[in-house]
Amino acid sequence: MFEGATGDPATLASQVAKLKQRFGLDHVVLVGDRGMITEARIAEDIKPAGLDWITALRAPAIRGLIEGGAFQMSLFDDRDMAAITSPDFPGERLILCRNHALAAERSRKREDLLRATERDLAAIAAAVRRKRAPLRGKAEIGLAVGAVIDRRKMAKHFALTIADTSFAFARRSAEIAAEAALDGLYVVRTSLPAAALDDAATVRSYKSLSFVVYLCPIQEYVARAGVQAPIMNAFGTRLAWVGAVISTFVAAIVFGAMHISFGVLAVLLTTLVGLYWGIVFVQTRSVLAVSVSHIDARRRRLSLVRLIR
Numbered sequence: 001m002f003e004g005a006t007g008d009p010a011t012l013a014s015q016v017a018k019l020k021q022r023f024g025l026d027h028v029v030l031v032g033d034r035g036m037i038t039e040a041r042i043a044e045d046i047k048p049a050g051l052d053w054i055t056a057l058r059a060p061a062i063r064g065l066i067e068g069g070a071f072q073m074s075l076f077d078d079r080d081m082a083a084i085t086s087p088d089f090p091g092e093r094l095i096l097c098r099n100h101a102l103a104a105e106r107s108r109k110r111e112d113l114l115r116a117t118e119r120d121l122a123a124i125a126a127a128v129r130r131k132r133a134p135l136r137g138k139a140e141i142g143l144a145v146g147a148v149i150d151r152r153k154m155a156k157h158f159a160l161t162i163a164d165t166s167f168a169f170a171r172r173s174a175e176i177a178a179e180a181a182l183d184g185l186y187v188v189r190t191s192l193p194a195a196a197l198d199d200a201a202t203v204r205s206y207k208s209l210s211f212v213v214y215l216c217p218i219q220e221y222v223a224r225a226g227v228q229a230p231i232m233n234a235f236g237t238r239l240a241w242v243g244a245v246i247s248t249f250v251a252a253i254v255f256g257a258m259h260i261s262f263g264v265l266a267v268l269l270t271t272l273v274g275l276y277w278g279i280v281f282v283q284t285r286s287v288l289a290v291s292v293s294h295i296d297a298r299r300r301r302l303s304l305v306r307l308i309r
Contacts, residue, residue, distance in 0.1 A: 029054065030051055053189075056206060070088075102183070110180070223251045224290055227251045255273075255277070256268065
């Protein structure tokens with residue numbers, strides 16, 4: 001257990017060490033989001049421990065690859081996935097992916113936000129220009145403009161000129177175009193060679209992290225509402241403690257069995273974790289509380305995609 005304010009990266013090294021020691025693991029591959037597997041964690045913890053990793057690049061790093069000529073956007077004219085290497089990421093494989101549907105959706109949302117912001121800014125400009133009770137003062141105009149810009153997070157996309165008796169605005173076309181170039185583009189990075197895990201499998205491993213929010217509540221609903229609660233109710237109030245114990249163990253076994261596709265080790269681990277959430281359910285009688293705890297723990301947990309003894 002860690003303090004509530006402990007960040008994900010700070011929990012990484014100790015948990016990896018515990019897993020390797022407890023289960024005698026020689027090879028562990030970590031799958032984590034960009035907030036957990038950071039450059040610092042890779043350099044200070046993961047590489048020295050002899051571990052491999054799968055994560056993704058942040059937008060500034062992707063932009064740096066484009067500006068450095070590591071690849072051209074025309075690469076996606078006839079494909080949605082391609083692997084490259086870069087001297088900025090030695091010993092790693094970078095898998096470029098383009099989701100055209102997501103790109104179109106982000107472009108639409110951005111344009112909607114830009115137009116809505118322009119409409120509100122135009123109303124402020126009109127208030128500054130009007131003859132009767134015009135909006136005056138650089139501070140007052142700035143407050144009105146700031147409220148509009150902050151509401152939709154569009155400050156980086158507009159050039160603003162504010163004076164005591166005037167206000168003008170315009171789109172930053174170059175910045176908007178640069179952001180649009182990254183729409184639907186993401187880059188998965190891994191230290192694994194293609195022979196160990198091919199491009200498609202690597203991307204699937206990373207994208208599986210997004211299923212946590214949807215899968216965890218379903219698992220908990222089945223284990224708690226479908227298994228544990230009925231057993232507890234069957235024992236009634238006179239044997240409540242017996243029902244709590246038996247239902248917790250049965251639900252934990254069912255919960256562990258849900259992870260059979262990940263192997264026997266995953267079943268054993270999740271059965272033990274299921275006991276903890278079973279106890280939480282006995283105390284709270286809330287599937288929602290257990291689901292929230294499960295989602296947070298799953299997000300923090302080290303995802304083991306390949307274990308070699």
